[in-house]
Amino acid sequence: VTAVGKVNLAEKLAQFDEHWAPRIVAEANGQEIRVAKVKGEFVPHHHTEGDEVFLVLKGKLRIEMGNRSVELREGELLVVPRGVEHRPVADEEAHLLVIDPASARNTGNVRDERTRDRLERI
């Protein structure tokens, strides 16, 4: 049985400043619940492992998908389906909760200098 302890999202986010480097804060049913600080334009990518959920905790996030774009504010979430190319963009720093299959790499099918093959558990 997994240890049962609560997670304060703001406290977790206060533990790091790095952008685009999600930290794992909880696991459930093969999914990882991650928090991330983001700013600027990320690399367009997709995930073959599964769907990805973005929930904005602070600030704003734009998710560009081909010729579409979805703007998320605090308290808004988006599910990006498996295989759909997306590019997260934040004009100012934003704080996110992200849910991915445990195996999913942050840059999906792409490898660049922001790729993290192993995410830290905090």
Next chain:
Amino acid sequence: VTAVGKVNLAEKLAQFDEHWAPRIVAEANGQEIRVAKVKGEFVPHHHTEGDEVFLVLKGKLRIEMGNRSVELREGELLVVPRGVEHRPVADEEAHLLVIDPASARNTGNVRDERTRDRLERI
């Protein structure tokens, strides 16, 4: 491919007043993302289908598990592992985001007057 549309959690919560009757607002990787309004003491129960995630969006939630109790405030989450008996209690109305396997019934292994065999998708 699932439709891609954003979900504003506060707008979804404004659509109903019923307590302990979660609404489904999104799906990802076999999990349902649900929102719920709760107040009072729920029935102690467990889920055989999988783990359950509680994230408090507004107010406070106490989750009693045997002789332990975890108090969650806004921005705090808890994963209740599969099979662990838990009793959610909210002294005042609280608003929650809850993540469950798509098959999971709100009252888990218990059936009472608050059981919802089918949850509404809003």
